[in-house]
């Protein structure tokens with residue numbers, strides 16, 4: 001048996017196994033140190049460099065929506081990351097994400113074929129109202145992945161909790177998750193409604209989706 005695994009180049013990964021069992025049992029998983037301090041700092045620098053270049057644009061919901069309407073729903077600014085034009089930190093980011101995707105496909109046959117990731121900045125006072133991550137006419141988003149790039153000094157009082165609205169035996173149970181640096185939250189895009197509470201301090205992240213065909 002071990003010979004067979006060797007042939008398939010398969011090495012069991014405890015962190016990924018935890019993610020899989022969390023997703024199966026509770027539809028979300030929180031990984032505390034998916035990225036280490038240096039990786040977070042490098043990704044945060046990359047994000048801030050993009051911001052300095054004015055590369056961010058106001059996040060839009062769907063398309064051609066009145067900007068004032070948009071602002072009442074979400075106030076973040078985003079920048080889509082092109083995997084073919086990455087710097088060192090972003091290259092490392094995609095190595096880790098790709099390794100997770102390979103693992104999910106090998107062990108759970110999830111059929112993840114595509115991914116899309118963007119940086120997000122939530123300026124002070126902004127939020128993202130309760131929503132679901134799949135579009136009406138497109139249900140290819142399977143897993144949502146949120147990676148927090150805030151400074152090490154981030155406090156709960158800074159706000160910006162991600163709240164997942166879980167359903168436990170027909171009862172809604174909100175689960176608040178603080179955006180601490182290095183933390184990655186993975187959840188079922190098609191099932192879990194969620195929101196970002198108003199932030200009191202600029203909040204930084206990378207958000208993305210693992211998608212099927």
Ligand SMILES: O=C(O)CCC(=O)C(=O)O
Nearest residue numbers: 128133146162196205207
């Ligand atoms: O930043 C977060 O915690 C979640 C962001 C989110 O829900 C989204 O971009 O769809």
Ligand SMILES: [Fe+2]
Nearest residue numbers: 131132133194
């Ligand atoms: Fe979302």
